[in-house]
Amino acid sequence: MAKITLEKLRHSYMSAPQGPDDFALKQIDVDWNDGGAYALLGPSGCGKSTLLNIISGLLIPSEGQVKFDGRDVTTLTPDQRNIAQVFQFPVIYDTMTVRQNLAFPLKNRGVDDHVIASRVGEIAEMLEVTDMLDRRASGLSPDNKQKISMGRGLVRDDVNVVMFDEPLTVIDPHLKWKLRSKLKELHQRVKATMIYVTHDQTEALTFADQVVVMQEGEVVQIGTPVELFERPAHTFVGHFIGSPGMNVLPAEVSEGSARFQGQQIALEGAINKGASGRFEIGVRPEFVTIGDTGIPAKVRKVADVGRHLVVEAMVGDHKVAAILNDSAPSQGDTVHLNFTPAHTRVYADGWIATGAAS
Amino acid sequence: MKTENQKAWLFVLPVLALVAFNALIPMMTVVNYSVQETFGNNQFFWEGLTWFEQILRSERFHAALGRQFMFTALILVIEVPLGIAIALSMPRSGPWVPVCLVLMALPMLIPWNVVGAMWNIFTLPDIGLMGYFVNHVLGITYDMTQNPFAAWVTIITMDVWHWTSLVVLLSYAGLVSIPDAYYQAAKIDGASNWSVFRYIQLPKMKNVLTIAILLRFMDSFNIYTEPFVLTGGGPGNSTTLLSIDLVKIALGQFDLGPAAAMSLIYFAITLFVSWLFYTLMTKDDLN
Amino acid sequence: MKPRSLVPLVYILFLMLPIYWLVAMSFKTTNEILSGFSLFPQTFTLDAYRTIFTDPTWYWGYINSIIYVSLNTVISVSVALPAAYAFSRYRFLGDKQLFFWLLTNRMAPAAVFALPFFQLYSAVGIFDTHLAVALAHCLFNIPLAVWILEGFMGGVPKELDETAYVDGYSFPRFFVRIFVPTIKAGVGVAAFFCFMFSWVELLLAKTLTAVEAKPIAATMTKTASSAGYELGLLAAAGTLTIIPGAIVIYFVRNYIAKGFAMGRV
Numbered sequence: 001m002a003k004i005t006l007e008k009l010r011h012s013y014m015s016a017p018q019g020p021d022d023f024a025l026k027q028i029d030v031d032w033n034d035g036g037a038y039a040l041l042g043p044s045g046c047g048k049s050t051l052l053n054i055i056s057g058l059l060i061p062s063e064g065q066v067k068f069d070g071r072d073v074t075t076l077t078p079d080q081r082n083i084a085q086v087f088q089f090p091v092i093y094d095t096m097t098v099r100q101n102l103a104f105p106l107k108n109r110g111v112d113d114h115v116i117a118s119r120v121g122e123i124a125e126m127l128e129v130t131d132m133l134d135r136r137a138s139g140l141s142p143d144n145k146q147k148i149s150m151g152r153g154l155v156r157d158d159v160n161v162v163m164f165d166e167p168l169t170v171i172d173p174h175l176k177w178k179l180r181s182k183l184k185e186l187h188q189r190v191k192a193t194m195i196y197v198t199h200d201q202t203e204a205l206t207f208a209d210q211v212v213v214m215q216e217g218e219v220v221q222i223g224t225p226v227e228l229f230e231r232p233a234h235t236f237v238g239h240f241i242g243s244p245g246m247n248v249l250p251a252e253v254s255e256g257s258a259r260f261q262g263q264q265i266a267l268e269g270a271i272n273k274g275a276s277g278r279f280e281i282g283v284r285p286e287f288v289t290i291g292d293t294g295i296p297a298k299v300r301k302v303a304d305v306g307r308h309l310v311v312e313a314m315v316g317d318h319k320v321a322a323i324l325n326d327s328a329p330s331q332g333d334t335v336h337l338n339f340t341p342a343h344t345r346v347y348a349d350g351w352i353a354t355g356a357a358s
Numbered sequence: 359m360k361t362e363n364q365k366a367w368l369f370v371l372p373v374l375a376l377v378a379f380n381a382l383i384p385m386m387t388v389v390n391y392s393v394q395e396t397f398g399n400n401q402f403f404w405e406g407l408t409w410f411e412q413i414l415r416s417e418r419f420h421a422a423l424g425r426q427f428m429f430t431a432l433i434l435v436i437e438v439p440l441g442i443a444i445a446l447s448m449p450r451s452g453p454w455v456p457v458c459l460v461l462m463a464l465p466m467l468i469p470w471n472v473v474g475a476m477w478n479i480f481t482l483p484d485i486g487l488m489g490y491f492v493n494h495v496l497g498i499t500y501d502m503t504q505n506p507f508a509a510w511v512t513i514i515t516m517d518v519w520h521w522t523s524l525v526v527l528l529s530y531a532g533l534v535s536i537p538d539a540y541y542q543a544a545k546i547d548g549a550s551n552w553s554v555f556r557y558i559q560l561p562k563m564k565n566v567l568t569i570a571i572l573l574r575f576m577d578s579f580n581i582y583t584e585p586f587v588l589t590g591g592g593p594g595n596s597t598t599l600l601s602i603d604l605v606k607i608a609l610g611q612f613d614l615g616p617a618a619a620m621s622l623i624y625f626a627i628t629l630f631v632s633w634l635f636y637t638l639m640t641k642d643d644l645n
Numbered sequence: 646m647k648p649r650s651l652v653p654l655v656y657i658l659f660l661m662l663p664i665y666w667l668v669a670m671s672f673k674t675t676n677e678i679l680s681g682f683s684l685f686p687q688t689f690t691l692d693a694y695r696t697i698f699t700d701p702t703w704y705w706g707y708i709n710s711i712i713y714v715s716l717n718t719v720i721s722v723s724v725a726l727p728a729a730y731a732f733s734r735y736r737f738l739g740d741k742q743l744f745f746w747l748l749t750n751r752m753a754p755a756a757v758f759a760l761p762f763f764q765l766y767s768a769v770g771i772f773d774t775h776l777a778v779a780l781a782h783c784l785f786n787i788p789l790a791v792w793i794l795e796g797f798m799g800g801v802p803k804e805l806d807e808t809a810y811v812d813g814y815s816f817p818r819f820f821v822r823i824f825v826p827t828i829k830a831g832v833g834v835a836a837f838f839c840f841m842f843s844w845v846e847l848l849l850a851k852t853l854t855a856v857e858a859k860p861i862a863a864t865m866t867k868t869a870s871s872a873g874y875e876l877g878l879l880a881a882a883g884t885l886t887i888i889p890g891a892i893v894i895y896f897v898r899n900y901i902a903k904g905f906a907m908g909r910v
Contacts, residue, residue, distance in 0.1 A: 053542075056542075056546065058542050058545070077545065078542075078545045078546045079545060079546065079547075079548040083546065084546060085542070085543070085546050087539040087542070087543060088539070089537065089539060091537075091539050091540050091543040093557045093558065093561075094561045094562075095557060095561045096557065104547055104549070104557075105546075105547040105548060108547060108548035108549055108550070108553065109548055149543075152543075152547060360733075360734060360735055360736045361734070361735060361736065362735070362736045362737070363735040363736070363737060364737050364738060365737075366731035366734075366735035366737040366740075367731075367737055367738075369727035369728055369730060369731035370727075370728045370731050370732075370743065372724040372727070372728070373724050373725060373728040373747070373787055373791060374728075374743070376720070376724060376780070376783045376787060377747060377750060377783065377784065377787055377788065379780070380750075380758075380762075380780065380781060380783060380784040381750050381753070381784060383761070383765050384758045384761030384762055384765055385753075385761075387760075387761035387764060387765070388758075388761055443652065444652055444653055444656050447649045447650065447652035447653055448653050449650065456898040456899060458653055458657065459898060460891075460894050460895060460898050461657050461660065461661070462653075462656070462657065462660065463894050464660065464664070464887070464890070464891060464894070465660055465664075466841065466845070467841055467844065467845065467887070467890025467891065467893070467894060468845065468883075468886060468887055468890065469844060469845045469846075469847055469861075469862040469886050470845050470846070470847055470862075471847045471862050471865065472862065472865070472883040472886050472887075475865065475879060475883055476663050476664070476666075476667045476883055477663060479666060479667060479670055479876060479879075479880060480662075480663040480666050480667075484681065484682060485678060485679070485681065485682055486666065487662060487663075487665075487666045487684075488662075488663075490682045494682075519659065519660060519663065522656075523660070526656075576751060576752045579754075580752070580753075580754035580755065580756070582754070582755065582756050582848060583847050583848055600754075601754050601756040604754070604756050605756050605759070608756075608759075608760055609759075609760070614760070617760075621754070621756075624754060625752070625753055625754065628752045628753075628754070629749060629752055632749075632752055
């Protein structure tokens, strides 16, 4: 086990990158603490798989360093780094039995036969595949195949990190949930550092203690699921996490106060001095309420999504979503919107620009 | 799932008609000849299974069959591993790959008698490139019209030259269809190069290799034109393979009865061995 | 360069040597060929090619070969298409047996069929025509084409057929307008193999022709035996038989590897 440090990491798939747009990873500095459960979250093409392959050693970064417990491993091969990785599609050795599949990584490292037998038994037990140990792996269903792939990742107890690259892509929805909770449970039992790559916010938020959100080759925020939800550091995080995502509204800022459609908006704290660029107000639909006074808006749509109602209202040309628990206005009504000040912030060029409420 | 539909026969009908015309009618002619004796003038006499008995007991047939099996076995033992090895050493992608594949496929597109003629020219002792090189640079006496061993070396080399590319192309097709994740997982699992070959590449190539081995077996077992043009079956009878012997009997001696009986026995052996190969190679898939 | 990439290079070199020798010899004078060993043509001559292109028995050999090979390719692929569709989409009485029987026809030694073929095609009165050879080659090309096309069609989801019917396509229109274009790579690969096996076969082609449809390969054997051993001429004719194959293979270069992988046993 080890603490993993990424320092000034940059990567380009081109041989002679010109501008920042040629880089799949622009500049990454992240510490992954020993034993943590991390999720790496971002839309397709944001560079998360590239980052994963750099940590595992399948890819050597153009610039920067990867350190395991302070030791530079940037140019070491995957087996020298002693890591495990589970891929998007199940990778199993067709001609072997399930038992031989699970034993394979240990056998290659010359582990004693009785140690192998006990480790394989343990892992099979955890994954609930004991009854199929002697079957040919090629005949299994996709979810069982993926379990075996995970098992091969977890069977070594000395790995520095176990990485999962969107491992539930090929799994049926009803089994996804089961496998995810299994993983969470396994993390608590084996205490290995785990990095879980996904573009699905539910998967990330349920699995991880810490979520690393990436966009266009950059890390935009690292935090617990609660932090990401309550205080997004970037409008992208606010928008990407949550359903519906955070309302991001154009704002005019002058003399320390923010206005939206001419109305002054109360904020969580003071706007940072020196903040400049394009200003926006961000407020999650959960913190938009309807009252007798406030910003006038016209209700365009009301959707009942089960536990609550999602109201879509227009303020001028701008759409504002609100989540309401009880009675809601009907379509066409004119209402007044209020933003809860403790959860209302100003963003400058996408980045948060208000001080936290003390 | 496929749906049951007897009208599908209509789609198959043209194929059936054309192949049956070419296969069944000549086959019946052959069967007909195989049980009769003729002295020309379209007069035929019933002979029953005499020809079959005669062929199966004849030393000449045994010798030709033995040479045929020897040839086919050597071909498979050389071409299959060599083809796999070449396919493994090819890059998985790159601008040179199509160029290599085209060059490799070239020998397969040359008419078979040209292949024979070409190797004849190539191996002529004093004026052929290979013949000159072996005789005058290496100093080994080499003349396939005199020495049976030289003749065998030549027809084997020619067939390796002609058909190894088929194994290369098929194996390569199997190899490039393996997703990168398999190689990455193997790296992470600490697998050796041998393990990668044994547990990933070989199993994934199994289907195409089955096709390769079957095609190579059938075609080498039925080979006629190339060795006929190259050695004419000689020197002596040393390279008279089954087909060559058959044509000698049928057209050279015009012994239609024995030739027909021999054809049927020959066909039955080809069919049986192909079936055996196929069953052995796909046995694992059934359980 | 990695030492491993030398393996294909050495192999290709081995493949090219006999071809080089054939080509080199075609540019040598008869005197030079017979007088001894020379690595390159000493007096470069186009005489052999001039002979071939001015003598009708020679160049008609090429035209005949190309006619029956093209004819065979068209017949084989067009009848194999519906049959392969039937095998890939439907179950019907005797389908597996039929498929296997088709494949066994590839196993029959051509030598076995030579004489009966001669009698059969003489009896129906098409001996010494291009059609005779084209039809005879169907024996081994149709099974191969069905096999390759079935492999490609198996990879096309059945939903495509269903969507087309829902959209109101009739079967023939769907088949020609949508289905065949979807598997055009497979059609290319199948056509390539039909062309190849028809082009390289000699025994049946020679048996079924005399004058009118005589293939180039047969003209060569005749020349080799009758006109003494004219090696230069033989080499030039041989060189010219490589060209059509090389042209065809160039067109399908990106499919050869894949096409094989998609066919199945």
